[in-house]
Amino acid sequence: MEELDWVSIKSGLLDMARKRGAEVARIGDPALLEDAEPGLRPSELLTNVKSMIVLGGAAPRAAEWQSTRVEVMETVGTADRMTALGSAVARHIEETYGYYAMNVPTSTDQDDKAFLDFKAAAIAAGAGTASLAGPVLDPDHGFLYLTVILTTMPLPADGPLEQPACPAPQCIDMWEEQGTTPCMAVCPIDDGGCLGGEIDQGLVIKRRYDAERCRDRVYHYWTPGYQAALERALDEPDSRKRKMILYGSFFTRTMWSITYSGVSQGQCFECVRACPVGSKQRALQ
């Protein structure tokens, strides 16, 4: 069988992804994730997996970031486009080249565990680097939604980025002057927030993150909000109060958030809003 030109194929696939909306398109070596805990390894999802295609995009638009109404960002954040793009790329690989390919589900597995560590996959592919705030940050675009396609195609890997996007130079200056960074200042772990950390010689050397607290805020509505409201309603002995909970704005919004989960999962973006990485993309006329 004729040997395929993997460099050209890789270039074609990544171009296709960019044309369809990916801001970042990189290839990672799945072997780099094989020492992850059981249940998060690429080979557990696809036998003989050779490549991870990591796509980042569908970030909130500059105008949404600028909106004076917080409700805008609460109801327009979307990862749906990236999921659809990942599915299209996976199907293209199978139908065009005859290699297995799957878009890794963004839904969770049993016990709310992810099928794959998307952040680790993105870092391994160089689709960004880890940040104090939590999300993987692309040096140019900052926060992006991710999708990961696993395939048995042996595509040349790009590998991790050499320079971390976080902390940004402005954040290092702020740390040296004030002992905090924009993300830590907006959500300080020691003052009711979720983030803490230390920077030494321009590098993050320690990070503290209250995942439970963050989850409560980011997913204020959506399933966790629904569970809390339903529990409260069922515990309420007074039928009129129960009715108020069930027909109240909060309960209704949790239902909207669930049914529109593709566009309304997250309700807090404050650490990323304060982040200077990618801020140029958010500054328009």
Place this chain on the structure above:
Amino acid sequence: MTAVEGEVEETDPGDLEVITNAIKQVGINAGSTLVGVAAADAFNEYVPEGHRPADFLPGAQSVVVCASLGPTNAAWHSPNRRLMEITGYDFRENVSSIVVAEYIEQTHGYLAMQAPALPTSGQQPPLSMMLSAVLAGLGTRSIAANIILNPTYGLMFFAAAITTMRLTPDHQLEENVCPARSCVRMYEMEGKTPCMAVCPADEGGCLDATIEDGQITSSFFDRERCSTRAMNFGIRGHIKQVEILTGIDDADERRELIYSDDFRRNMSSIGRYKESVSQCFECMRVCPVGRYRRKLQ
């Protein structure tokens, strides 16, 4: 015939086939793997009033049926079976059917709309996508849960557009896709087919059938049992849990249920319906129809 406002293109019967093929190509370009056409009046023989294309669009002449594959081949081969539970399909055929409808209205000036397929009362859909697919020549019913099997691709997912435009209909398939030859041989040797073996009705499963001379002579499908397995999580699971919750007096016990993984998965399945329509694919996993196409490098 009712037409939308604007310039209406008269369809020359001589060009119908060309126009029909062009419309099919629009569906394929929009993401369908196959597109077929059924005549609207072909439904009359099979379904009662209220479930025919003209009941939804007066003057309906044709039904354009868009078919797409579900999970990718890699998902079928994943060693993690739970992956298929939440990577059902991507609704490409729905998008495709809407694109087709828009194309017909904008290009040819005839009314066209996406066919209503979700059940609005009980389990009966307003318009059956299974029947639409059969009438459009895209497949035939199978022993496995009556799923429509295409001879080339096996399991497919269907959506349709109803239009007042007359198009050239496809012929129904002349031969039943199911049972496949290998299934007939297995039935002759063991008295069951792969799908019956993996989900036998008399052993807690959903499927049974008899085959004579290579043809299905009787089939049994326990739909209620199948739906509780294929749709273990989702709307039905949630309704069941709400019913249980209203019957629990102890607040701690209620809390345990509300914050259980099962409850969360039901909600996740409702919220991410696109990714998590069904949780059992076992009869299709063993079905030989279209299986060779799932074997890649």
